[in-house]
Amino acid sequence: MKISSVYKILFVLVSMVSVSCEEPIDWKVGTDQIKLVAEGRVTNEFINHQVKLIETADYFSSVGPKMVEGAQVSVNDGESTYIYEELEPGIYTSVDAFAGVIGRRYSLSIQLNSPLGESTVFTASSLMLPPMIVDSLYYKKDVPFGDNVDTEERDSLYVLGIYGQEVEVDNGYFFDVFVNDFKETDNVVNLGIFDDEFLEGDYFENFLIYEVAFGNPGDSITMMMYSVEDEYVEFLEALVIEIEGSEPLGFNGPPANVVGNLSNGGLGYFYAASVDTSYTVLID
Amino acid sequence: MKKTFYLIGLIFCTLFSQELVGQNETRLLAQANLDQQKVTVKQLLSHLNEVEGIQLSYSKENIPNREIEIPASDMTIQDLLNLLAEKGGLTIHRVGKNIVLKPIRQERYTVSGFVLDEATGEAMIGTTVQIKGTQNGVITNVYGFYSLTLDRGEYVLLISYVGYEPQEVELDLNQDLKIDVKIKSQASLLEEVVITSKEVDENVTKNRMGYAQLSSKTIKNVPALMGEVDIIRAIRLLPGVQMTSETSSGFSVRGGSPDQNLILLDEAVVYNPSHLFGFFSTFNNDAVKNVEFYKGNMPVRYGGRLSSLLDIRMKEGNNQRFTLNGGISPISARLTVEAPIVKDKGSIILSGRRTYADLLARTASRKESVDNTALFFYDLNMKANYTLNENNRIFISSYAGRDVLSFKSPSGSFSTDFRWGNLTTTARWNHVFNKRLFSNTSLIFSDYNYQLGLGDQDFRFDWVSNLRDYTAKIDFDYFLNTKNTISVGVSSTLHRFDPGKVKVSGSGENDTARISRSNALEHAIYLGNDHQVSNKLQLAYGGRLAVFQNIGEGVHYTFDSEFNRTDSTFYKKGEIYNTYTQFEPRISATYQLSQTSSLKVSYARTTQFLHLASNSISGTPLDIWFPSSPNVKPQLADQVSGGYFRNFFDNKLEVSIETYYKWFNRQIDFKDHASLLLNEELEGELRVGKAKAYGAELMIKKPEGKLNGWISFTWSNSIRKIDAINGGKEYRSSYDRPINFSTVLNYTFNKRVSLSANWVYFDGLPFTTPSGRMYYGNSIVPTYTERNGDRIPSYHRLDLGLTIEQKKNEGRKMKGAWVFSIYNAYGRKNANFISFRTKEGTNETEAIRYTIFRWVPSIAYNFKF
DSSP: OOHHHHHHHOOOOOOOOOOOEEEEEOOOOOOOOOOEEEEEEEESSSBOOEEEEEEOBOTTOOSOOEEOOSOEEEEEOSSOEEEEEEEETTEEEESSOBOOOTTOEEEEEEEEEEEETTEEEEEEEEEOOOOOEEEEEEEEEOOOSSSOOOHHHHHSOEEEEEEEEOOSSSEEEEEEEEETTEESOOSGGGSEEEEOTTTTTOEEEEEEEEEETTOOTTOEEEEEEEEEEHHHHHHHHHHHHHHHOOOTTSSSOSOOOOOOSOSTTOEEEEEEEEEEEEEEEOOO | OHHHHHHHHHHHOOOOOOOOOSOOHHHHHSBOOOOOSEEEHHHHHHIIIIISOOOEEEOGGGOOOOEEEOOOSSOBHHHHHHHHHHHSSEEEEEETTEEEEEEOOOOEEEEEEEEEETTTOOBOTTOEEEETTSSOEEEOOTTSEEEEEEESEEEEEEEEOTTBOOEEEEEEESSOEEOOEEEOBHHHHOSSOOOOSSOOOHHHHSSOSSEEEEEHHHHHTSOOBTTBOOHHHHHTTSTTEEESOTTOSOEEETTOOGGGEEEEETTEEOSOOEEGGGTEESOOGGGEEEEEEESSOOOTTOOSOSSEEEEEEEOOOOSSSOEEEEEEOSSEEEEEEEEEEETTTEEEEEEEEEEOHHHHHHHHOOOHHHHTEEEEEEEEEEEEEEEEETTEEEEEEEEEEEEEEEEEOTTSSOEEEEEEEEEEEEEEEEEEEETTEEEEEEEEEEEEEEEEEEEOSSEEEEEEEEEEEEEEEEEEEEEEETTEEEEEEEEEEEEEEEEEEEEEEESSOEEEEEOOOEEEEEEEEEEEEEEEOSSSEEEEEEEEEEEEEEESSEEEEEEOTTSOEEEEEEEOTTOEEEEEEEEEEEEEEEEEEETTEEEEEEEEEEEEOEEEEOOSSSOOTTOEEEEOOSSSOOEEEEEEEEEEEEEETTTTEEEEEEEEEEEEEEEEEEOTTOOOSSOTTGGGGEEEEEEEEEEEEEEEEEOSSSEEEEEEEEEEEEEEEOTTSGGGOOEEOTTOOSEEEEEEEEEEOSSSEEEEEEEEEEOOOEEOOOSEEEEETTEEEEEOSSTTOEEOOOEEEEEEEEEEEOOOOTTOOOEEEEEEEEESTTOOOOOSEEEEEEOTTSSOEEEEEEEOOSOEEEEEEEEEO
């Protein structure tokens, strides 16, 4: 038998139309009780710290955030109580500037005029952990992924790396990156987030953590590295999953509420963070 | 005491007894009032009893069925009794004042052997070997062996199997006989389109529920996606089986999770049955002989998963002649070679399949980027068997499959390489100890592993994960008599888990992190009996004792009530630090209402010690299996089911309705936003609770004929309740599809052309939709009220297939066939999932429907020598 003759008569007409398409559809979703969402922090910088209070909204509503006004807000660190005042609607700022102290637990207390959910009183607390000391922020140029990259893109990708000592406590980090004072990390998805599960206590050498897509020689880069409790990093990671849309085929499991550290059914997070700021300037 | 004895005896035979009250000797000497010249033993006994008033004690069941001539008309009752002893095959004892009649112990002999396919010499699994004209018989075991022990006499054995010509074997059983029976496939028998002469009534008579047997031919008749015939896609058309997603090889059986299905290939566990992220399954149909599927009522021989058993047996290879077959589909090429090692004694089969999209692309395009991309999978199946002598046969089979996905950027600066696959090897020794005792000893190895690497010149990330099983087992089938087939066995498996090792290397840094490895032993011992109680009642009962042990070297973490790690304990190599023992009773009964209908009921308990950490409904190659441990108790399920089975039109149409209720205890789910990969504290992500599933399944099947196929309808519910999920309230399981309808039809126009079609309709899967949104960190984040509170729109799809065999050409041995198929023939935009997102640059949110396949036509060519 001649195998070759078998192959001669074998041929294939490949006509495969596999359309994987995504399109918007009308979908009705249920509505839920309106809840309070708080977002606030205390850092070890000597500044006036802020807490934002917002209401939840219908899922398909197209209006912007509705702020919660007229609340009583204060923060206690076990030694003093800091009173906050509402300078803009829903944005509460500490009357006095103060710097958070590493090792202290900061407790937020909110008293609303009228109940959201089932309560008018909400509390949250967070421990301030030591910062990572970044010895050096550096960058290297990289080649973007893919074929269809234009020259400008090809020449303007910078990857940021750090050298620094991780602290020997169970904590996590997020960081903001500014290019010439423009905040690149303007929302949760763009934030740099990592925990120290595999790295606790290590010295970070040549640790690449962020890509600046359109950098130019002469740009100044600022990185603010926030050391926070592990739970806050988990909260941020869950937010990213929810914002990017957790789909059933992925690795993220079914969608679920991202529960923060507020009491009485409140949403959002109040956290304490220690900050380390480092700089570099891009040179061609 | 006697009564008690009789009560016990009732299970095995129906005894009839009467007390002898004050019979005196003179009565026995009186003349009998019998004027017949010929009577049966039975008639004579009832005559003595009823007419003559003699009280006798005997078992109705064991009265020989023979006639006695009465030599004279003036016989006394004592004479008649003597006659019974001489000619009636009975012994007469006086026990006190009782006259006890017992049949003379018959000479009994055994006929045993193998049932084989005539064309290939392969063993025929699950073939009925019956004594013609009775309900008595046995079913060949998974190696094709049967054994029947009968009274000396002449018999006709009827050997029948769906799709095969029933065969009769006449035998004069006056000594132990070994008869290997070869049966002929109807397809190879007749040139014309087959219309079976006599249908098999197994649907009604077999004591099996929630069961399906699929031949590779049946599977081939289901229109295939991209020309790739797929066992799992065929299984999903059966009642009670739900597809998890269109792009997945996962399936959910009666409310269970995909990891609750035990998938065996020649006895080896296949831990991940998917290729290409689930588009295709790992089973190359060309290498498959037989598929048996049990929905939770699995035989005592099997255990370790809660919901189902998919038992796939590879072809043994043709021991009659060299054959070659293969084919090409738009995505793959297949080739199978079968050859005798020694004719009638041993054979070998080699079967391979590889996708070639990457090869085609490479040929078609000279682009560098294509050169640097690989995306393919392959399967290799090998099996060899050899019959050493009539009592010993050995097999070795092996499967290796792998997916490769790699990419290198044109400059070579960035590369990624992802590979995953299963490797299994099974060595088996069939030994016939004696005419009634069959044994199989197996040594089994199974491995699932993956490697994911990515990086550039400065930084490299390599991740590997691996699970390995080493199993030794021995199973016995003891063919006690025509009414009882006993199975007993023991097995032991060592599981070695290496869930993940990550190596990070770069210009400055080299670091390795490893999730702790662990080991476990899983043992089982079982005993079961298939029991034909009477012509109408069949029972199968037995139990399985499963033992699971965590064994060092390993580390155990203690968690507090908030699932935070509080402590860790290290165990040294070989130290057993945790043991679970679970007894699993299984019982099923079939009661024959008439020749064409039966009622069946069953109860089964199953335990599962290995669990899959998967956050996705469809499963991914990266999912890892993890063992039960002091923190993770085994999952447990109890299922009761009942059904009515009825055949119509001389067994040409098989109908069954089954209902079930299933309780899952310690059902595992995962906390919200669980992190399951590379997580040393994975056990802290688990949430455990209860689940229940119930439903009804209708199956209408026409197994043979010009028009054949089946229609299945399922109504089902699957609900979970786990404290930390959905606020502790009940929620629909992610595999819950209340309505599921499938129909598979084949029509054979003539010997060359056949058309197949299947249409499915089912409810969409439940999913969680947002009920509100919140702002945080300058982003919009959805909020939810209920887990799985909404449902994806319902799904329906029609697939068509047309097979045209080439004209037979004189002098050419090759037979070829074209297979044209179209998947989703009317192009419905089925939602595979729905996701919600914020419209870019706005405060608005929208729902997005994702559709995967619309109109997927394909052409495949298959050939055979």
